[in-house]
Structures are given as C-alpha cells and as structure tokens.
Amino acid sequence: MGQRQSPLEKLAMSLNMRGQVHPQFWSGKKVFLTGHTGFKGGWLTVWLSSMGAKVTGFSLAPNTTPNLFEAAGVAALCKQSHIGDIRNLDDLRNAMQLASPDIVIHMAAQPLVRYSYANPVETYATNVMGTVHVLEAIRSCSCVKAAVMVTTDKCYENKEWVWGYRESEPMGGYDPYSNSKGCAELVTASYRQSFFSEKEYAKHGVAIASARAGNVIGGGDWSADRLIPDAIAAFESGLPLMIRNPLATRPWQHVLEPLSGYLVLAQALYEQGIAFNGAWNFGPNDADARSVQEVIELLINQWGSAASWQQDGQPAPHEAHFLKLDCSKARQELAWNARWSLEKAIEAIVQWQGVFQSSGDVSSVMREQIQAYEHSHKSD
Numbered sequence: 001m002g003q004r005q006s007p008l009e010k011l012a013m014s015l016n017m018r019g020q021v022h023p024q025f026w027s028g029k030k031v032f033l034t035g036h037t038g039f040k041g042g043w044l045t046v047w048l049s050s051m052g053a054k055v056t057g058f059s060l061a062p063n064t065t066p067n068l069f070e071a072a073g074v075a076a077l078c079k080q081s082h083i084g085d086i087r088n089l090d091d092l093r094n095a096m097q098l099a100s101p102d103i104v105i106h107m108a109a110q111p112l113v114r115y116s117y118a119n120p121v122e123t124y125a126t127n128v129m130g131t132v133h134v135l136e137a138i139r140s141c142s143c144v145k146a147a148v149m150v151t152t153d154k155c156y157e158n159k160e161w162v163w164g165y166r167e168s169e170p171m172g173g174y175d176p177y178s179n180s181k182g183c184a185e186l187v188t189a190s191y192r193q194s195f196f197s198e199k200e201y202a203k204h205g206v207a208i209a210s211a212r213a214g215n216v217i218g219g220g221d222w223s224a225d226r227l228i229p230d231a232i233a234a235f236e237s238g239l240p241l242m243i244r245n246p247l248a249t250r251p252w253q254h255v256l257e258p259l260s261g262y263l264v265l266a267q268a269l270y271e272q273g274i275a276f277n278g279a280w281n282f283g284p285n286d287a288d289a290r291s292v293q294e295v296i297e298l299l300i301n302q303w304g305s306a307a308s309w310q311q312d313g314q315p316a317p318h319e320a321h322f323l324k325l326d327c328s329k330a331r332q333e334l335a336w337n338a339r340w341s342l343e344k345a346i347e348a349i350v351q352w353q354g355v356f357q358s359s360g361d362v363s364s365v366m367r368e369q370i371q372a373y374e375h376s377h378k379s380d
C-alpha cells in the first residue's frame with residue numbers, strides 16, 4: 001500500500017486542497033495504468049512518476065514512429081512496463097496481480113473514429129471486452145481501492161444541440177468508436193452494480209468511476225487523423241493542412257486538463273470511496289468549444305513560419321459536428337476546474353515541438369509544463 005497519512009494530513013487534504021492533485025497522496029502509491037505507451041498515458045506516467053508513484057504500465061507497443069513512449073523515456077519511469085494486450089484476460093490479470101495496485105487507471109483503447117469504421121471488430125474487442133477484462137482483473141485483486149475508467153465525450157447520444165451533455169444523459173455513439181465507448185460506460189455501470197455494489201462496499205472495498213473528456217491536444221501526439229498531429233506534419237513538410245470539417249466544433253483542451261481530472265477523481269475515490277462512484281465529465285470552459293478552423297488559425301499564428309490550411313473536398317465518414325460537455329458536477333463536487341485556455345494549450349504544444357525538433361529533453365519540458373499547469377489558476 002502507499003504511504004500512510006495521518007488523520008491531520010487527511011483533514012488538510014479534504015479542507016484545503018480540493019480540486020488539486022496532491023503529490024503527497026501519490027507518493028508511494030501503486031498505480032496500474034493501461035495505455036501507458038500512448039499519448040495520454042505517456043503524459044500521465046511522467047506526472048505520476050514525478051510525484052513518486054510506482055507505475056505499472058500495461059499496453060500494446062507504440063504503433064507510430066516517432067512516439068511519446070520512446071521520446072519521453074516512459075518505460076524507464078515505470079516500476080514495470082508490460083507490453084501486453086487487454087484482449088487477453090489471463091495476461092492482464094497476471095500483470096495486475098503481480099503489481100498489486102492501490103489504484104487502477106484504464107486508458108488503453110482503440111481511440112480513432114476513422115479507424116473504427118475500417119476495423120469495427122477490433123474496436124469493440126478492445127474497447128468493450130478490454131474494459132470487461134480490466135474490471136475482471138480488478139475483481140481478482142483485493143488490493144485495489146479505486147479505479148478510473150477513461151471513456152470520451154463521444155459516448156453520449158449526440159443530439160447535435162448547443163447544450164453541454166450531463167453525466168445523466170443517455171449513452172449512444174454513431175460510429176463504432178463512439179458507440180464502443182458508450183458500451184464501455186454501460187459495462188462499467190453493470191460491474192459496479194453487480195460486483196462492486198455500494199451495499200457491499202465494506203466487503204469489496206473498491207470505488208469505481210468513469211471519466212469522459214473531450215478532444216485532447218498537447219505535445220507528443222502522433223496519432224493518425226487527429227487535427228494537431230496532422231497540422232504539424234503538414235507544416236513541417238511545407239504543405240497546406242487539408243481540413244475536412246472546418247466548422248466542426250469540439251471542446252478542445254490540453255492533455256493536462258483531463259489528466260488532472262482523473263487524478264483528482266482517483267484521490268477522492270481512494271480517500272472517500274463510493275461517494276465519488278459514477279460518471280464524471282472533464283471538459284474545457286465554454287469559451288474553448290471552438291471550431292476546427294479557429295484552432296488551426298491559432299496554431300498558424302504561433303507556428304512562426306509559413307503554414308496554411310485548405311478545405312478537403314473528399315467525402316468523409318460521418319463525424320459529430322457539435323459536441324460539448326457540462327462539467328458542473330466536477331466543478332461542484334470535486335472542485336476541479338479547467339485551467340488553461342486554448343491559446344495557452346497551443347503555446348505549450350509549440351514549445352514542446354520546438355524542444356523535440358531540436359532533440360532536447362522532452363520529459364523535462366513535460367515536467368516543467370506539469371508544474372506550470374499546477375501553479376496556474378482557473379483559465380490562465
């Protein structure tokens with residue numbers, strides 16, 4: 001188990017530091033993280049390890065070159081880094097039992113909409129059965145006290161309306177990716193009721209929540225079909241960026257925003273248990289639900305050399321046009337707030353990219369950005 005806290009420390013935490021990530025909480029905690037070879041997982045491993053957490057990662061090998069896992073030396077920051085497949089229950093269960101974690105954060109997924117149209121079976125197998133397997137593995141580990149299951153804002157039935165979605169709204173998802181994440185939410189809710197019920201909490205001792213965030217941006221993302229990686233690749237090769245839906249509006253946020261939400265939520269689940277069970281939205285402030293065109297124009301302004309975009313007239317599969325989250329619950333009950341504006345997020349990406357291009361130490365710049373994020377206030 002992690003370092004014990006005195007009752008006084010616990011009180012200080014609950015009174016003074018709501019809504020903040022507490023390094024003293026994470027120091028010595030054993031965290032089982034799926035998806036550590038990916039974009040969000042790489043950032044989270046850097047953050048957790050900088051606070052002294054003992055991270056066991058479990059994921060497939062990175063599937064792009066370059067990738068954040070290698071660029072930031074993520075394996076070396078883990079206590080154990082397993083290259084494994086969450087579709088294989090036995091391997092996953094063995095790795096989790098070996099790690100005997102206090103906290104599980106499940107982020108591994110097939111996360112791309114376009115890829116899900118081409119590979120629906122793989123997408124459902126990873127995102128739905130993978131989630132079942134993570135929950136099964138938790139059932140076999142008596143040490144786990146808290147689990148955060150990461151899904152997406154796309155899990156909601158999208159009504160293309162102007163209001164933000166609340167956690168209580170129906171699950172849906174048009175394309176296989178979005179729908180598989182809606183299914184993963186239902187799986188988590190079913191396991192919580194069936195095997196980790198609130199009535200039986202004294203017996204099983206596990207609190208479980210799911211976390212839904214929007215489009216995430218930050219340094220170190222090389223995924224296919226994502227706006228910022230596509231833009232940087234185009235700008236670096238001197239070509240205009242081709243944009244499919246310039247008017248599509250998304251809740252853009254720097255990767256540190258949802259990660260801080262997951263950490264604050266995990267702290268609350270661990271410290272206060274089932275009171276924090278359920279679903280949580282972690283989106284940006286309303287002002288940062290902006291069109292693709294606006295985001296790209298901000299990036300072009302900060303890029304510094306010739307960069308441009310053009311509309312791509314090619315037919316594209318259906319994607320949601322308007323989507324935003326209502327984050328009142330996280331603000332009210334977890335005191336979590338988005339801190340960085342879109343402008344600040346883009347500035348951080350350009351800084352990260354500059355360090356990467358000059359073969360600098362990207363894990364250091366990540367730690368600096370994490371510190372700057374922690375010291376910033378609401379929407380700097």
Ligand SMILES: NC(=O)c1ccc[n+]([C@@H]2O[C@H](COP(=O)([O-])OP(=O)(O)OC[C@H]3O[C@@H](n4cnc5c(N)ncnc54)[C@H](O)[C@@H]3O)[C@@H](O)[C@H]2O)c1
Pocket residue numbers: 034035036037038039040041058059060061062084085086087106107108109110111126130150151152153213214215216217223
């Ligand atoms: N990036 C975003 O904009 C965004 C937005 C909302 C939600 N999310 C969610 O956040 C999570 C992380 O996304 P990301 O952007 O870091 O994606 P990513 O593609 O960079 O990383 C995905 C991770 O999952 C792992 N993975 C995939 N299939 C696996 C399998 N079968 N077994 C084991 N590991 C497997 C990969 O190896 C990788 O570590 C995902 O659950 C995604 O759906 C991402």
